[in-house]
Amino acid sequence: MIDLDLEADLAAGFPAALEELKRFCRIPSVSTDPAYRSGIADAAAWVAARLRQAGFPQVETIATGGHPLVLAEWHATPGAPTILVYGHYDVQPPDPIANWTSPPFDPVVRADRLYARGVSDDKGPLLIPILVAEAMSRRRGRLPVNLVVLIEGEEESGSPHFEPAVAALKPRLACDLAVSADGAMWRPDLPSVTVASRGLVALDVVLTGAAKDLHSGRHGGSAPNPLQALVRLLATLHDHEGRVAVPGFHDGVRPPDPAILAAIRQADFDPAAYYAGIGAVPPVPMPDGDALLVRQWLEPTLEFNGIAGGYAGPGTKTVIPATAQAKITCRLVAGQVPAAVLDAVRRHLAAHAPSGFRLEMPGHGSGTPAFALDPGLPGLAATEAVLAEVLGQAPLRVAMGATVPIGGVLERQLGVPTVFFSFSTSDEDYHAPNEFFRLENFRRGLVAWARLLDRLVDLPRKREP
Ligand SMILES: [Zn+2]
Numbered sequence: 001m002i003d004l005d006l007e008a009d010l011a012a013g014f015p016a017a018l019e020e021l022k023r024f025c026r027i028p029s030v031s032t033d034p035a036y037r038s039g040i041a042d043a044a045a046w047v048a049a050r051l052r053q054a055g056f057p058q059v060e061t062i063a064t065g066g067h068p069l070v071l072a073e074w075h076a077t078p079g080a081p082t083i084l085v086y087g088h089y090d091v092q093p094p095d096p097i098a099n100w101t102s103p104p105f106d107p108v109v110r111a112d113r114l115y116a117r118g119v120s121d122d123k124g125p126l127l128i129p130i131l132v133a134e135a136m137s138r139r140r141g142r143l144p145v146n147l148v149v150l151i152e153g154e155e156e157s158g159s160p161h162f163e164p165a166v167a168a169l170k171p172r173l174a175c176d177l178a179v180s181a182d183g184a185m186w187r188p189d190l191p192s193v194t195v196a197s198r199g200l201v202a203l204d205v206v207l208t209g210a211a212k213d214l215h216s217g218r219h220g221g222s223a224p225n226p227l228q229a230l231v232r233l234l235a236t237l238h239d240h241e242g243r244v245a246v247p248g249f250h251d252g253v254r255p256p257d258p259a260i261l262a263a264i265r266q267a268d269f270d271p272a273a274y275y276a277g278i279g280a281v282p283p284v285p286m287p288d289g290d291a292l293l294v295r296q297w298l299e300p301t302l303e304f305n306g307i308a309g310g311y312a313g314p315g316t317k318t319v320i321p322a323t324a325q326a327k328i329t330c331r332l333v334a335g336q337v338p339a340a341v342l343d344a345v346r347r348h349l350a351a352h353a354p355s356g357f358r359l360e361m362p363g364h365g366s367g368t369p370a371f372a373l374d375p376g377l378p379g380l381a382a383t384e385a386v387l388a389e390v391l392g393q394a395p396l397r398v399a400m401g402a403t404v405p406i407g408g409v410l411e412r413q414l415g416v417p418t419v420f421f422s423f424s425t426s427d428e429d430y431h432a433p434n435e436f437f438r439l440e441n442f443r444r445g446l447v448a449w450a451r452l453l454d455r456l457v458d459l460p461r462k463r464e465p
Helices: 004-012 014-025 034-054 121-142 161-168 228-233 260-266 271-277 289-298 338-352 377-389 405-414 439-458
Strands: 060-063 069-074 082-088 108-110 113-115 146-152 177-180 192-197 201-206 301-309 323-332 357-359 396-400 418-420 436-438
Touching: 004 014, 004 121, 004 439, 014 034, 014 121, 034 069, 034 121, 034 146, 034 201, 082 121, 082 405, 113 121, 113 439, 121 146, 121 192, 121 377, 121 436, 121 439, 161 301, 177 377, 177 405, 192 260, 192 377, 192 418, 201 228, 201 338, 228 301, 228 323, 260 289, 260 396, 271 289, 271 418, 289 396, 323 338, 377 439, 396 405, 405 418, 436 439
Parallel strands: 082 146, 082 177, 177 418, 192 396
Antiparallel strands: 060 069, 069 146, 108 113, 113 436, 201 323, 201 357, 301 323
16 A cells, blocks of 8 residues: 555655754764763653654653663554564764764765764664654554564664563563664665574684793794694684585575575676775685675685784794684574584584694683574565565565674564664765765655555464464
């Protein structure tokens, strides 16, 4: 159903909506830096007030042990599906401030883009569904679906209190589908929906030889050198093409959604431009673009994030270090179990560790599994249909190499899938100076959210767990 009167209201209200977004962006809600504490409080209060003004009968700011959550509930349509809308009011630090063309918390429109810290991630995208709910209730006196809006304030600092807060609020967050207003389209020239993202596990490898650092003249050749042993040990973890060579590492990996493979073929990923973009010397021969994107989106990795030991300062130091260590993180794909991956890596390292050294492999938490939507999910089909209508082109199903915890948290705690429906684009410099939001996408996002909420009336209801 397309409600042209509603869409006319949204268009007429756009200048006011833009002024509101500017006001929201003037609040410096940097979550990671305690110096911005009052900005966080002000942003949470602003969101709560805006939800009340939109007509949400129940709005609450909820303490979490960190920055507060804002929870709004509007259960006015008995029998209709309940949709949980997710977003975050916190932003990345603005540094380096000198690189901004206009001040980060003084929003300015240039060339149909609004420039400000947080405007694309996630203040613009999260304001859209609130404005749409308000417009719907004004014109129709009701919403097509029940809405639960959950806006957090710690996304940019790793959401440390999000999962326990969701667990505590479970009954109030019960819903049939979660729709995230956070996330971003992959490229400005290609409409896309994110249907998968990789998980993460981390561990350290520490090899110890002698009880203390030794003189390499007096002991060289006879004493164990843990740096040498560590380099040999780490080299057993990959094959010659850089794929992980650990038995059991790939256990359970599920084949990717064929739609993602089709999107990769359609995306025309240019390997030369990719290497130039990251400033790296391209390998010889140049890899195939599709294969490179498959590696980036759909294959698990094991990366060395740091290797340390001995002396690495200026000049020389003739030392045999007592210990050497490496920091490792693995990106996981759908089907891999984080604990099983950690076990497999530890077993492999223990089996290949040279004698004469003490091996320790401390982990860092239990890890995060990959996120992958069921390709046949009705909520996904609804978002794709709306995007095709509004953007004039069927969206590609894309995966993301990075780790997005929210989908996993809502799946674990509430048993619902999360579809991503954000109108920011990943080139909008949202963790860098000069962050911007395309106003064209702000306008399209209002229409798209209106059509999505209307379409979700027909969403099959989830059975209570
Ligand atoms: Zn975000």
